[in-house]
Amino acid sequence: MSTVCIIGAGLSGLLCGMRLSRAGFDVTILEELTYPGGLLASTHIGGEYIELLPHHLRRTDKHLLSLTKELGADGRIKWYDAFWYGRASRKKVGYPEGGFATIINLLIQNVTDNGGRILYSASVSEITRKEDGTYVTSCVLSDSRKYEIESNYVIFTGSCRTFVNVSHGLPLSMNVRDQLMNLTYKSRICLMLALKKLPSDAYIQQKFPDMTDTPFARIVNHSACFHDRNYGGQLLYLVGKCQISDPVWVESDQKIMDEYFRAYRKLYPLIKRSDIKTWRLTKVRYAVSEQFPETDLSEPIENVYVCSSALVTHSTGDTPENRMDRVAALAGQISSKIIAKEEDLIHGHEENVIITAI
Numbered sequence: 001m002s003t004v005c006i007i008g009a010g011l012s013g014l015l016c017g018m019r020l021s022r023a024g025f026d027v028t029i030l031e032e033l034t035y036p037g038g039l040l041a042s043t044h045i046g047g048e049y050i051e052l053l054p055h056h057l058r059r060t061d062k063h064l065l066s067l068t069k070e071l072g073a074d075g076r077i078k079w080y081d082a083f084w085y086g087r088a089s090r091k092k093v094g095y096p097e098g099g100f101a102t103i104i105n106l107l108i109q110n111v112t113d114n115g116g117r118i119l120y121s122a123s124v125s126e127i128t129r130k131e132d133g134t135y136v137t138s139c140v141l142s143d144s145r146k147y148e149i150e151s152n153y154v155i156f157t158g159s160c161r162t163f164v165n166v167s168h169g170l171p172l173s174m175n176v177r178d179q180l181m182n183l184t185y186k187s188r189i190c191l192m193l194a195l196k197k198l199p200s201d202a203y204i205q206q207k208f209p210d211m212t213d214t215p216f217a218r219i220v221n222h223s224a225c226f227h228d229r230n231y232g233g234q235l236l237y238l239v240g241k242c243q244i245s246d247p248v249w250v251e252s253d254q255k256i257m258d259e260y261f262r263a264y265r266k267l268y269p270l271i272k273r274s275d276i277k278t279w280r281l282t283k284v285r286y287a288v289s290e291q292f293p294e295t296d297l298s299e300p301i302e303n304v305y306v307c308s309s310a311l312v313t314h315s316t317g318d319t320p321e322n323r324m325d326r327v328a329a330l331a332g333q334i335s336s337k338i339i340a341k342e343e344d345l346i347h348g349h350e351e352n353v354i355i356t357a358i
């Protein structure tokens, strides 16, 4: 049985893990964080799972919608009216009952039911190639121990820049290395607030024209749209764009929360500090890629795949968008390619056996 080492337990790593373990591959997923989900990770508030960053589906997300069907979770996707940028829209937004944690948990269950394993707190530091063409992925565990996995295939799902940093031991061409390194990313800071009440039922609003100094770019009134479940309050996200060179990046969570909330109160003075029940701040270094390459870089060297949102086309509007659907499509393509390669190897081997026998 061929082995696959997948780096990252976000949506694309888990999707590849499910498809490949189901096809009979021996799958190991290494995740540097202590929890799964990547950008789609959730936390617990009031006994409910809720995403650290605001996520929703669109009717056009055909790969994701067919994934939910494959997982038997299509009945859980509910469609809601939404107000985009303060206006009612005909476009409905989709959200799974129980949150996106439902999808992540079903993927994990499929991986482990098919014999795959997921190691958390396993930060990959290097990928090297042995003389026989197999790969060795080295990671550092939380107790600083080094751990190595040998595999026939490697799939890397983090940022392209991180891939370049961990792949010095691979014979990648300078051209490919440069192209991957030149893909730049924007970061995001997201404040999630559980409030006693929400002042507006708008789904997403842009900066108000007279508030150009607002530190965040989007307000998402999550529970106004997707119902409040048992969060013990109403959920609101304030999402800010930034570069890691901006001073705000190194500010403490408390200071950023104070600054964001002050700016939010300028928009909605009726909301008071005592209305905050709880809050979480999330900083994402590689949140949205700013461009995508003109050539296909998803297999920079034989049997090593990069499944990163920076490699898939995104909206070319003012605000580049990184959508789950596109990266799910790439994860599906990579898995199918590996399965097809393996079938070719097996058939080639069988033909050789028959010819030898004749």
Ligand SMILES: Cc1cc2nc3c(=O)[nH]c(=O)nc-3n(C[C@H](O)[C@H](O)[C@H](O)COP(=O)(O)OP(=O)(O)OC[C@H]3O[C@@H](n4cnc5c(N)ncnc54)[C@H](O)[C@@H]3O)c2cc1C
Pocket: 007, 008, 009, 010, 011, 012, 013, 030, 031, 032, 033, 036, 037, 038, 039, 040, 053, 054, 055, 056, 057, 122, 123, 124, 125, 157, 158, 159, 162, 166, 188, 190, 239, 284, 287, 288, 307, 308, 309, 322, 323, 324, 325, 327
């Ligand atoms: C603010 C925000 C809002 C969004 N909203 C939406 C939305 O509404 N709808 C939508 O379709 N999409 C949305 N997206 C995009 C969506 O989150 C992503 O497309 C999707 O989650 C990407 O999944 P992934 O598995 O490819 O990558 P990731 O989620 O980034 O997963 C990569 C994983 O690899 C791990 N990793 C990285 N390096 C290493 C290493 N060296 N060793 C071990 N592990 C490593 C990371 O910890 C991470 O868990 C949003 C994104 C952001 C930032």
